Amino acid sequence: MLEEMELRSEMICVCRKLESRGLIAASDGNVSCRAGEGRLLITPSGLPKGELKESDLLVVDLQGNRLSGEGKPSSEVRMHLAVYEKRPDVAAIVHAHPPLLTAYTLAGLPFMADALPEVWLTIGPVPTAPYATPSTEEVPRAIAPYIEKHRAILLERHGSLTVGKSVEEAYLRLEKLEHAAKTLYYAFVLNQYHPDPLPLSALRKLEALKS
């Protein structure tokens, strides 16, 4: 495992990417990773992710009690704890509010991970957990049936949860999914709408301009 200072800088790097690539806004989302026996590093509640510093990150135990750092740990700490408890193989979690993936849940559409071979190979199925009040015990309850067998879960009307063996891996899975969501969206739009070509008379006028 990386040293704690390296983990902190990896987390800050991912927080900046979440903000700069439009996968969250302001203080949305949260990031955590394992940082030694019984310890997690987690983002603080209420601070904009794009402006976080390494020293803003908190250390909590596996019950969510703060061991070091200022302020309060992320309000979604219980969601993170529920995943770490069931998945010893998971070392990091990224929760974000990616616009298109979240829009799929608003539209009531399942995310078609099986439509794109690379998504299916590297991430696999991506279920949508039913709506739960953010930052409450309802969230870990809503995702509970999906934690053990998935690398990514969508949260209805809320956002995404991706896991990995590192913060970078959990982040890249999110980036890949939002990109795939765009491709699926374009395919959907193109299927619905075929633009008409210009009328022959208009094309002839263009031809005349060429000569």
Ligand SMILES: [Zn+2]
């Ligand atoms: Zn959220």
